[in-house]
Amino acid sequence: MSLRYLTAGETHGPQLTAIIEGLPSNLTLDFEELNFQLHRRQKGYGRGRRMQIEKDTAQIVGGVRHGNTTGAPVAVVVENKDWTHWRNIMNVEPIEGTDEEKRRVHRPRPGHADLNGGLKYNLKDLRNVLERSSARETTVRVACGAIARQFLAEFGIKVAGQVIRIGEIEAPVHNLSIDELIEQTEASSVRVVDAETEKKMEAYIDQIKEDGDSIGGIVECIVEGVPIGLGSYVQYDRKLDARIAQGVMSINAFKGVEIGIGFEAGILRGSQVHDEILYSEEQGYYRASNRLGGFEGGITNGMPVVVRGVMKPIPTLYKPLQSVDIDTKEAFTAQVERSDACAVPAASVVMEHVVAWEIAKAFLEKFGGDSMDEIKANYNNYLAQLEKY
Ligand SMILES: Cc1cc2nc3c(=O)[nH]c(=O)nc-3n(C[C@H](O)[C@H](O)[C@H](O)COP(=O)(O)O)c2cc1C
Ligand SMILES: C=C(O[C@@H]1CC(C(=O)O)=C[C@@H](OP(=O)(O)O)[C@H]1O)C(=O)O
Numbered sequence: 001m002s003l004r005y006l007t008a009g010e011t012h013g014p015q016l017t018a019i020i021e022g023l024p025s026n027l028t029l030d031f032e033e034l035n036f037q038l039h040r041r042q043k044g045y046g047r048g049r050r051m052q053i054e055k056d057t058a059q060i061v062g063g064v065r066h067g068n069t070t071g072a073p074v075a076v077v078v079e080n081k082d083w084t085h086w087r088n089i090m091n092v093e094p095i096e097g098t099d100e101e102k103r104r105v106h107r108p109r110p111g112h113a114d115l116n117g118g119l120k121y122n123l124k125d126l127r128n129v130l131e132r133s134s135a136r137e138t139t140v141r142v143a144c145g146a147i148a149r150q151f152l153a154e155f156g157i158k159v160a161g162q163v164i165r166i167g168e169i170e171a172p173v174h175n176l177s178i179d180e181l182i183e184q185t186e187a188s189s190v191r192v193v194d195a196e197t198e199k200k201m202e203a204y205i206d207q208i209k210e211d212g213d214s215i216g217g218i219v220e221c222i223v224e225g226v227p228i229g230l231g232s233y234v235q236y237d238r239k240l241d242a243r244i245a246q247g248v249m250s251i252n253a254f255k256g257v258e259i260g261i262g263f264e265a266g267i268l269r270g271s272q273v274h275d276e277i278l279y280s281e282e283q284g285y286y287r288a289s290n291r292l293g294g295f296e297g298g299i300t301n302g303m304p305v306v307v308r309g310v311m312k313p314i315p316t317l318y319k320p321l322q323s324v325d326i327d328t329k330e331a332f333t334a335q336v337e338r339s340d341a342c343a344v345p346a347a348s349v350v351m352e353h354v355v356a357w358e359i360a361k362a363f364l365e366k367f368g369g370d371s372m373d374e375i376k377a378n379y380n381n382y383l384a385q386l387e388k389y
Contacts, residue, residue, distance in 0.1 A: 002022055002361060002364070002365060003020070003021070003022035003023065003148075003357075003360060003361040003364050004020075004021055004022060004361075005018050005019060005020040005021070005144045005357075006018065006019055007137055007140045007141065007144075009080075009136075009137070009140070010090065010131035010132055010134075010136075011080070011130070011131050011132075011134035011136035011137075012080065012082055012083060012085075012086035012089065012090050012131060013080060013083060013086075013090050013131065014079065014080060014083045014090075015077050015078060015079045015080060015083075016077070016078045016080070016136065016137060016139050016140040017075065017076070017077050017140065018075070018076045018140040018141075018143060018144050019062075019073050019074070019075050019076075020063070020073060020074040020075075020076070020144055020147065021073045022364065023063070023069050023071070023074055023147065023151070024069065024071060024151075024364070024369060024370055024371050024372050024374070024375055025068070025069055025070055025071035025370060025371045025372070026068055026069065026371050026372040026373065027068065027069040027147075027150065027151055027154070027372055028067055028068050029060070029064060029067055029068070029069065029147065029150060030150060031058070031060075031067075033146070033150065034058050034143065034146045034147065034150070035056070035057050035058060037142055037143075037145075037146035037149070037349070037353065038056040038057065038058060038078065038139060038142055038143060038146070039056065040186075040349045041056070041138065041139065041142045041346055041349040041350060041353075042054060042056055042346070043189075043345070043346065044189065044190065044191065044342075044343065044344070044345030044346040044349075045189040045190050045201065045202050045205055045342070045345060046205040046208075046209070046215075046340055046341045046342030046343065046344070046345070047340045047342075047343060047346060048338055048339050048340045048341070049338060050082060050338060050340075051340075053081050053082045054080065054081050054082065055081060056078050056139055057078065057079070058076050058077070058078055058143045058146075059076070059077045059078070059079075060074065060075070060076055061075045061076070061077055062074060062075030063075060071370055071371070074147065076140060076143045076144065076147075078139050078140055078143060080136070086103075088101070089101070089102055089103045089127075090131070102125070102127075103127060104125045104126075104127060105125060105126035105127045105129075105130060105335050105337070106124075106125070106126060106325055106326050106327050106335070107323050107324070107325050107326070107332045107333070107334055107335040108126055108323055108324070108326065108334065108335070109315050109316055109317075109320070109321075109323065109334040109335060109337070110315065110321045110322075110323060110334060111312070111313075111315030112130060112133065112315040112316065113129050113130065113133035114126040114129050114130055114133075114335075115326075116129075117129030117130075117133060118326060124326065126326070126335075130337070133252070134252075135251075135252035135253070135343070135347075135350075137252075138251065138252065138350045141251075141350065141353060141354065141357075142349065142350055142353045144353070144357060145352070145353020145354060145355075145356045145357045146353060146356075148353070148356045148357045148359075148360035148361075149352075149353065149356040149360075151360050151363075152223075152225075152356060152359060152360055152363065154372065154376075155225070155227075155363070155376075155379060156225045157223060157224070157225040157226055157359070157363075158178050158179075158182070158223070158224050158225055159221065159222070159223050159352050159355065159356045160178050160181045160182045160185070160221070160222045160223075160224075160352070161185065161191065161219060161220065161221045161222070161348040161349060161351060161352040162181060162185050162191055162192060162193065162219070162220050162222075162348065163185075163190055163191040163192050163201075163217060163218075163219055163220075163344055163345055163348050164217070164218040164219060164220050164308065165217045165218040166190065166201045166204060166205065166215060166216075166217040166342060166344050167204060167208070167215040167216070167217060168204070169197065169200050169201050169204050171192040171193070171194070171197050172194060172197065174193050174194075176193060178222060178224045178304075180193075181193065181222070189202060189345070190202065190205075190344075190345050191219075191345040191348050191349075205341060205342045208341055208342065209318075209341040209342075211319070212317060212318035212319030213313070213317060213318075213319065213341070214313040214314035214315070214316070214317060214339070214340075214341050214342065215313050215314075215341070215342045215344075216253065216310065216311040216312045216313040216314075216342075216344060217310075217311055217342070217344035218308055218309070218310050218311075218344075219308065219309050219311065219344060219347055219348035219351050220306065220307065220308045220309075220348075221305075221306075221307045221308075221309075221348070221351050221352050221355045222304050222305070222306050223294075223304060223305040223355060223356070223359055224304045226294065226300045226302070226304070226305050226359060227300065227302065227363075227379075227382070227383070227386075228285070228299075228300060228301055228302040228386065229299060229300060229366060229382070229386075230299065230300040230359065230362040230363060230366055231243070231295075231298045231299045231300060231362050232297075232298060232299060233297035233298045233299060238298065239297075239298025240295065240298055240299065240300060240358065240359070240362045241259050241293075241295040241298055242298060243358050243361075243362070244257075244259070244305075244307055244354075244355055244358045244359075245257040245259070247354040247355065247357065247358045248307060248309045248351055248354055248355070249309075250354070251309065251311075251347060251350050251351060251354060252347075253311045253312050253313075253314065253315075253343070253347070254309050254310065254311055254312075254347070254351075255310050255311070255312045256309065256310040257307065257308070257309050257310075258293075258307070258308040258309075259292070259293040259294075259295055259305075259306065259307055260290065260291050260292040260293025260294070260295070260306050261273065261291045261292070261293070262293075262308060265291075265292075272291075273291055273292070274291070274292070275287035275288060275289045275290060275291055275292055275301075275303070276288040276289070284302075284386065284387065285302070286302065286303070287301065287302075287303050290303040290304060290306065293305060293306035293307065294306060300362075305355070305359065307351070307355055309347075309351050311343070311344055311347050313342075314339055314340050314341065314342065314343060316334075316336065316337050316339035317334070317336075317339075318336060318339070320333040320334040320335070320336055321333065321334055322334075323335075366382070367379045367382065
């Protein structure tokens with residue numbers, strides 16, 4: 001059975017829920033580390049007031065005993081603290097009340113799922129759309145990814161993320177190791193490694209917010225220690241770079257994905273793009289560069305996996321754009337809901353976990369087994385095979 005999960009829950013409902021299937025038994029979970037990852041997603045300069053209300057904590061309500069997975073589906077719950085303020089508005093049972101009391105949404109926000117969702121599901125209260133389309137759902141996606149990340153760590157695979165750009169401001173290129181990158185971005189409010197860029201980005205976000213506007217950016221995820229051979233060229237849906245791209249594109253507000261140098265590959269010559277092959281006794285086969293971001297033929301080549309994603313600006317604007325009231329069809333400005341001005345730093349944490357998930361899934365497909373011991377034996381066997389090749 002391949003690794004998979006489903007999520008359920010609304011942004012202002014009682015909780016988000018995820019059920020993960022396909023995890024092996026005897027994976028020891030570090031709950032503190034899991035909650036640390038949820039906490040990281042909540043941070044980042046430019047977030048709105050909601051993040052001050054929530055204190056995201058994962059409750060594991062199935063599939064784990066005494067800290068270890070059992071092989072059964074793992075069920076994860078994250079409560080919405082804000083629900084206490086929305087209890088009546090979000091009631092499952094019918095309740096009497098005016099539109100105002102029900103916080104009905106009827107002036108769709110351009111760029112959010114409001115209008116498309118309303119038309120598609122024939123919903124006249126667009127709250128029914130935004131409650132589920134909200135990026136609040138990424139909380140439990142991070143919880144699932146954090147478990148995947150712990151699984152990968154058992155095999156020495158490390159995941160880092162950083163912000164490359166917020167609007168007009170670009171972070172300078174650096175040469176840090178993955179451990180240094182993890183440490184330094186962790187200490188930054190915008191998840192960059194130098195203090196000067198951090199200050200510039202903060203001031204820029206302040207200005208955008210003051211203007212009643214929003215801003216997007218570019219984020220990067222790096223995964224080190226990935227073995228050669230995950231994914232496959234033999235079938236379109238087994239290409240791991242393609243699966244990672246789908247995962248990244250599925251994050252709310254993401255509009256594009258690049259692997260390695262990505263779109264630059266359309267500008268440069270072949271001799272400037274392809275990574276030359278080298279061999280040494282200690283390292284085996286390796287590459288002189290990593291422009292292709294760790295992939296050839298949809299298969300990992302042992303170099304770090306490097307993925308970039310672009311996030312558009314947040315659709316909810318405090319100075320709203322033109323829209324149409326779905327009741328009267330009259331021109332109106334879009335509804336204003338409480339909102340972030342910039343969620344790029346938070347989104348980079350989401351991307352790390354989405355990428356970790358896809359790699360863990362491909363890892364399990366290759367070295368699959370029902371327990372950690374079985375997977376480790378399969379993995380070591382494969383490493384020995386590579387060595388003999
Ligand atoms: C971490 C994160 C936080 C977000 N916060 C908001 C927000 O506060 N307000 C908003 O309108 N959109 C926010 N978004 C973006 C919307 O969820 C997204 O634009 C919407 O679901 C429509 O989907 P699409 O942009 O992928 O087409 C956020 C996205 C992410 C990843
Ligand atoms: C709740 C989260 O992000 C939310 C994502 C979001 C949206 O429309 O996507 C809108 C906002 O919701 P609210 O109106 O309740 O403040 C964000 O706060 C979160 O990231 O946990």
